[in-house]
Amino acid sequence: MQISQRFTEKRPDQSGSEECNTLSGFHASLLEVLPHAAVYVTRDGNILLHNKRMTAACELAGAPDLPRNLSELLSTQSWKRCKAVLSAAFKGVPAQASGLVTLRSGTNFCHHLICTSFVSLTGERQAVLLQFERQSSGIESMDAGDAAHTAHGRGRAHPGALLEHFPDDVLVFNGGEPVAERAAMLHATVGGEIGIATLAEALTAAGDQLPQTLYVPEEADYEKAGEVAGRRMCEIRLVPVPTAESGVETGREPDAASKAASAMAIIRRKVDCPAEIAENKRLAYLDPLTGLENRRAFTRSLTRVLDRMTADSGTGLAIIYIDLDEFKKVNDLAGHDTGDDMLLHVASCLRVTLGDLGTAARIGGDEFAGMIPAADERAALAIAEKIQDALDRIRLEHGERVFTISGSIGVAYVDGALAGNTFEAADLVVLADRACLRGKRHGGRSVHLQSVDPNDVGAQKGERTALSEPGSFHGTELALHAMPIMDLKKEAVCGSDVILRLKGERPSGMTSRAWKLAAGRAGFIAQVDTWALDRILDTAERSRNRSMLSMSVSVESAREASFRDTLYNRLTCNPLLAGRLCLEIQEKDYLREPSTVEAFFSFVSELGCQTVIDNFAGHWPVLSRLTGTRVEWLKLEAGLTQQVVEEPAKAAILSGLVRAAHQLGIKVMAKHVERAEEAEVLRDLGVEAALGYLFGKPHPWPLRQASST
Numbered sequence: 244m245q246i247s248q249r250f251t252e253k254r255p256d257q258s259g260s261e262e263c264n265t266l267s268g269f270h271a272s273l274l275e276v277l278p279h280a281a282v283y284v285t286r287d288g289n290i291l292l293h294n295k296r297m298t299a300a301c302e303l304a305g306a307p308d309l310p311r312n313l314s315e316l317l318s319t320q321s322w323k324r325c326k327a328v329l330s331a332a333f334k335g336v337p338a339q340a341s342g343l344v345t346l347r348s349g350t351n352f353c354h355h356l357i358c359t360s361f362v363s364l365t366g367e368r369q370a371v372l373l374q375f376e377r378q379s380s381g382i383e384s385m386d387a388g389d390a391a392h393t394a395h396g397r398g399r400a401h402p403g404a405l406l407e408h409f410p411d412d413v414l415v416f417n418g419g420e421p422v423a424e425r426a427a428m429l430h431a432t433v434g435g436e437i438g439i440a441t442l443a444e445a446l447t448a449a450g451d452q453l454p455q456t457l458y459v460p461e462e463a464d465y466e467k468a469g470e471v472a473g474r475r476m477c478e479i480r481l482v483p484v485p486t487a488e489s490g491v492e493t494g495r496e497p498d499a500a501s502k503a504a505s506a507m508a509i510i511r512r513k514v515d516c517p518a519e520i521a522e523n524k525r526l527a528y529l530d531p532l533t534g535l536e537n538r539r540a541f542t543r544s545l546t547r548v549l550d551r552m553t554a555d556s557g558t559g560l561a562i563i564y565i566d567l568d569e570f571k572k573v574n575d576l577a578g579h580d581t582g583d584d585m586l587l588h589v590a591s592c593l594r595v596t597l598g599d600l601g602t603a604a605r606i607g608g609d610e611f612a613g614m615i616p617a618a619d620e621r622a623a624l625a626i627a628e629k630i631q632d633a634l635d636r637i638r639l640e641h642g643e644r645v646f647t648i649s650g651s652i653g654v655a656y657v658d659g660a661l662a663g664n665t666f667e668a669a670d671l672v673v674l675a676d677r678a679c680l681r682g683k684r685h686g687g688r689s690v691h692l693q694s695v696d697p698n699d700v701g702a703q704k705g706e707r708t709a710l711s712e713p714g715s716f717h718g719t720e721l722a723l724h725a726m727p728i729m730d731l732k733k734e735a736v737c738g739s740d741v742i743l744r745l746k747g748e749r750p751s752g753m754t755s756r757a758w759k760l761a762a763g764r765a766g767f768i769a770q771v772d773t774w775a776l777d778r779i780l781d782t783a784e785r786s787r788n789r790s791m792l793s794m795s796v797s798v799e800s801a802r803e804a805s806f807r808d809t810l811y812n813r814l815t816c817n818p819l820l821a822g823r824l825c826l827e828i829q830e831k832d833y834l835r836e837p838s839t840v841e842a843f844f845s846f847v848s849e850l851g852c853q854t855v856i857d858n859f860a861g862h863w864p865v866l867s868r869l870t871g872t873r874v875e876w877l878k879l880e881a882g883l884t885q886q887v888v889e890e891p892a893k894a895a896i897l898s899g900l901v902r903a904a905h906q907l908g909i910k911v912m913a914k915h916v917e918r919a920e921e922a923e924v925l926r927d928l929g930v931e932a933a934l935g936y937l938f939g940k941p942h943p944w945p946l947r948q949a950s951s952t
Contacts, residue, residue, distance in 0.1 A: 276415055276484070276507065279377070280353070283370040286333050288313040288326070291370050300375065304350045313373075317352070318345045325356060325373075332358040332371040344375065353377045412510035415484060422446050433477055433510055437461065445479070453506060454482040461513060476516050480509040530605040532583055533590035541604035541612055545668035548614065552659070561623035562655040563613040564675035565593075565630065567648055568687035569760070570609040576835055577641040585639050585648060592633045596626075611650075612672065620692060623656045627690040638862075645834040645864045649688040653678030657695045671695065686760060721771070722746050723778055723944035728791065728912070728934045731926040738791030738825070740914075740934050742941055743775050759797075769803035772796055776806070780813050782944060783820055793825040795857060798832035801843035814850045821851035827878065830858050830865060841872050848873040855912070859883075861900050869907050877904050879930075881915035887928075888920045894928065901929045 274281050274294035280301075282293040289312050301309050306316060314322050321344045331338035340356045355376035414432050416425055426443035433442075437459055445457045457479040484505035528540035536544060548560060567589065574582040586605070593603035593613055601615030613630075617623040631652060639646040655674035657666065674693050682689035724744050730737040743759065762768045779794055800806040814821040826847055833840045833856055844854045855876040856865065861883060879897075887894045901911050913925050916935030925933055 272413060273372075276413065277374060278484075279357075280375040282313075282373050284313060284329065284373050285368065285370055286329060288322075288329070291368070297375070300352070300377075304346055304352050305348050306346055306350075316346060318347055318349070321345050321352075328356050328358045329371060329373070333369070412512075414508040414510065416506045416508065418505045429479065429508065429510075432508075433512065437477055449481065454480065456480045458514075458517060475513040478511040478514045480511075482507050482509065533586060533605050535590050535593070535611070536602065536604035538604065538606040538612075541602065541606060541614075542668045542672065544602050544604075545614055545671065549657075549666055549668060549671075552657070553665070557659050558616045558618055559623070559659045560657045561615055561617040561626055562657070562671045562675045563615070563627055563630070564653040564655075564672065564679040565589075565611040565613070565650045566679050566683060567609040567611075567650045570648065572835060573639075573646050573648070577644060577646065581639065581641045581646070585637070585646060588637045588639060589634065589648065589650075592637060593630065596630050596633050606672075612675070617656065619658075620656050620694060623654050624690060624692055627652045627654050627692070631688070631690060638864075640864075643837055645862070647831050647834060651679050651682035651687045652690045653680065653682060654690065654692040655695055656692060661695065661697060666695070666697075720746055721774065723775065723782075724941040725944050726934050726941050727939040728793065728932050729922075729938045730932055731922060731930060736790065736938070737932060738793060741775070741779055741792055741794045741944065743771070743795075744941070763797055763799055766799075768797045769800040769806050772800040773806050773809050776809060777813075778944070780820065780824070783823055784817070789819075789823060791825050791853070792823050793827060793855065795827045795829075796843075798828060798836050798839060801828060801832075802836075802839055807843075807846060810847060810850060810852075814852070818851050822853075825853040825855055825876065827855040827857040830856050830860060830862065830880075834862065834864060837868060841868075844873050861896075866903060866907075869909065874909055876910050876912050876932075878912045878914060884913045884921065884925060884930075885915065887924050888918070894924060898928045905929065 270283065271292060274283070274292060277294060277296070280294065280297040280299075282297055283291040285291065290309065293309060298309060301307065301316070310316050313325060317325060324340050324342070324344070328338045328340050338358050341354065343351055344353045344356065346352050353375040357374040357376060359372045412432055414428060416428070420428070422443050423439075426439045426446055429442045429446075430437065430439045441459055445459050449455050449457055458476040459479065461475045461477055484507050528537060528543070529535070530537045545562065552560065570582065570585065573585050586609070589611060590603065590605065593611060597603050597613050597615050601613055603613045604611065606612050615626055617626060631650065634648055634650050637648050639648075653675045655671050655678060657671065674695060678691040678693040681691045722744050724742045725739040726742065727736045728738040728740055729735070759768065759771065762771050775794060779792055783792055796806075814824070828840050828843070848854060853875040854873060855878050856869075856874055857878045858880045859865065859877040860880040879900075883893075883897055883900070887897060904911050910931045911929070913930050913933040914935060916922055916925065916933045916937050918937060922933060922937060
């Protein structure tokens, strides 16, 4: 066994001590375990330290006294070659040179120079390790062991390559020691809390295969202490030290004893756990909540797919951007834990919908992305619509609340024929995001597609343009329109559905629906609803028509005391006017805030108003609660009534919903009716009223000029 000289002295508590920077101790020990003549030299060739093999080699070459500088030892030509190697090493690049190296006396010295990168030593000295490897020469071996190392030196990796990995402590096993003895030797070297049994177990698991790296926990009871993350390890690198008996020289298969022969243990204390390093690298590319890829990983994955498309053009690619609609309400009403649950539902939905061929990612708070091969634009749109339908089916219960979710989806489609063009992944994500933003401007829950044109990609670079918010409320920006409500049994108009519209499109292209959603986010939707209510009531008071007037009310207004005060003050003295007013609240708002909506419906019913659940999609939580809620109408979601003529099964389901509503004493209204056949089927199913383009498109409210006075 050989052991570094400094191991016999007092060890520092941990690696990296000042002693490691001196020429005594580690560096001296390192020179002695090297198989070649070696020296530590400065930039100008001064020899700071040398090993015994260097002394012996010089003596055999006829230079019994080793000079202080290599320039005094080597011939002029050999010194020039050596200086070039030293220059590279002092620049941080390990270097080597092959060819005969001669002494000033003309004697052959070696055939190979190996120079590692420099090390800093005490006193601000810098040196490099220079090895003189002899291939074969007239110089005979200093001893039998040295000859064995030199004879096969060029048939294996140079020790200089190993020196890059030398840390602080070196321990050399001569060979033949049992595992228990080697463990005891390691224990004496590393000290600390690492037990002999732990080291023996690690060595046994390693077996005879070399080279190999072992990692042993620094703290013996780290598992009991519960310290898993951030634990420190002792790294033990086991590398072979070849001998003549190993069979390398003769080409013979080494025997079992030779396999357990000399080995070098290179020891480093308190290093990071490699398993944790690998896990941290993995987590750096994952969203911690959903486990989907994050933005960085998605961009990297998209880049790889684009590279494959460039090399092998085939099918096209759909890049999908999803921005959830009204996700903030989930956090606001039920807390961030419920919001996280909703994000997990969305992530699961994307995994299932995109399948093994696609990739899903969460790239922002409530923003997701995906990509999947698609044959053409129609297929890309079908995938996006499939995602939209899957989002619609999400139901998340929290206490008495039930949350639903939808999303604005943008698709950037890359045709396979364009695969030869060079596209940047980030640019394509921006294109999909812009398509998504167009959906936001139309009120959300939409799918927009952008075909990728190579000429347009560069122009789309830049940050996302945020959806503009209404800066403040100005009634002059708004107008009221109305659609006729048809009594299907009497085939006569029985009322008007009053709609809030913007006067023209805003500069951003925002629709009226999107503007109202933005007003809700900005916090003044109750003012907007109050403005609309006043104009509707003004119109109703001046009109001799006694038909129903229906208007939509946000759940924010239902909570707002000022809105309820307006209703009370205007209707308590005019019960006939209250009987004409029909107030609608969206089903999704009822699911989210059932107590708020029920309290509001109870309040307005006492005033004499009619109440409506709008966009009713047949959800059981709504029907189950309507037995104790004062609701006169269910206004069906368009999806329940569309294609009811072509699909008898859909008609049968709708018939069951209508009967259930009637048993609860609630009337049913359909919307988006565009064909006479649809109206006929709805009438046969018992639907009382309907509205849609079949009966009339929205038109300006007839008395809006008079009502503005």
